[in-house]
Amino acid sequence: MLISARNLKGAAIIARDGAIGEIDDIYFDDEMWTARYLVGDAGAWLFSRKVLISPISIEKAPEGAKEVFVNLTRDQVKNSPDIDTHKPVSRQHETAFMDYYGYPYYWGGPYLWGDAAFPATLAMPPAVESQMAAAATAARRREAEESFDEHLRSVNEVKGYHISAADGVIGQVDDFIIDDESWAIRYIVIKTGGWLSGRRTLVGPKAIEGISWEESKMFVSLTRDQIASGPEYLE
Numbered sequence: 001m002l003i004s005a006r007n008l009k010g011a012a013i014i015a016r017d018g019a020i021g022e023i024d025d026i027y028f029d030d031e032m033w034t035a036r037y038l039v040g041d042a043g044a045w046l047f048s049r050k051v052l053i054s055p056i057s058i059e060k061a062p063e064g065a066k067e068v069f070v071n072l073t074r075d076q077v078k079n080s081p082d083i084d085t086h087k088p089v090s091r092q093h094e095t096a097f098m099d100y101y102g103y104p105y106y107w108g109g110p111y112l113w114g115d116a117a118f119p120a121t122l123a124m125p126p127a128v129e130s131q132m133a134a135a136a137t138a139a140r141r142r143e144a145e146e147s148f149d150e151h152l153r154s155v156n157e158v159k160g161y162h163i164s165a166a167d168g169v170i171g172q173v174d175d176f177i178i179d180d181e182s183w184a185i186r187y188i189v190i191k192t193g194g195w196l197s198g199r200r201t202l203v204g205p206k207a208i209e210g211i212s213w214e215e216s217k218m219f220v221s222l223t224r225d226q227i228a229s230g231p232e233y234l235e
Helices: 074-078 091-101 119-123 131-146 224-228
Strands: 002-004 012-015 018-029 034-041 050-053 058-060 067-070 162-165 168-179 185-192 199-203 208-212 217-220
Touching (some): 012 074, 018 050, 018 074, 018 168, 162 224, 168 224, 185 224
Parallel strands (some): 012 067
Antiparallel strands (some): 002 168, 012 018, 018 034, 058 067, 162 168
């Protein structure tokens, strides 16, 4: 099922033993175009602390229900590594997060989620880890420790970025459409024309040539006419 980032924002995060908070943002991987973390605002419970929730822990996220259910406890989330949402998330922080929950790393493998195509399968570790799997995990750990920080991107930040088509600027980023099984971003919703009265249309990640964080622009390989004449997106 496809769900929108807009509808996920503000949804309650429900653990096994009660509410955690609500979704404030989504961090996505700008290389694989996949939502890697939900950013939860724990509210008064944790003094408005922000926490990361991996799709690996999500049991269901019904479209329109405004609730996301996770197979975690409140204590697990409470004791998870701190995250400063005012700074980019480094690979080192991701390593600490994955190690805390006992999740395998999603980077370095052949599939969208490392050794798996879907994050839900990573929540069920094998009964016995082979020597080869252990060696691969150690290699990825070394790679993470030795690499430069690789920043994830915020949906809140990118929303509103100008769209630079092959022949000029047209519209702005309005939303992201996410597959709730793989958590891949299937479409970027572009609002053409005026911000308040523009028409919404969809563009796939394959058409995205890059993002300039300094210029607040997303570069698309399509022309303005191709984007503007695409099927209208209606929520």
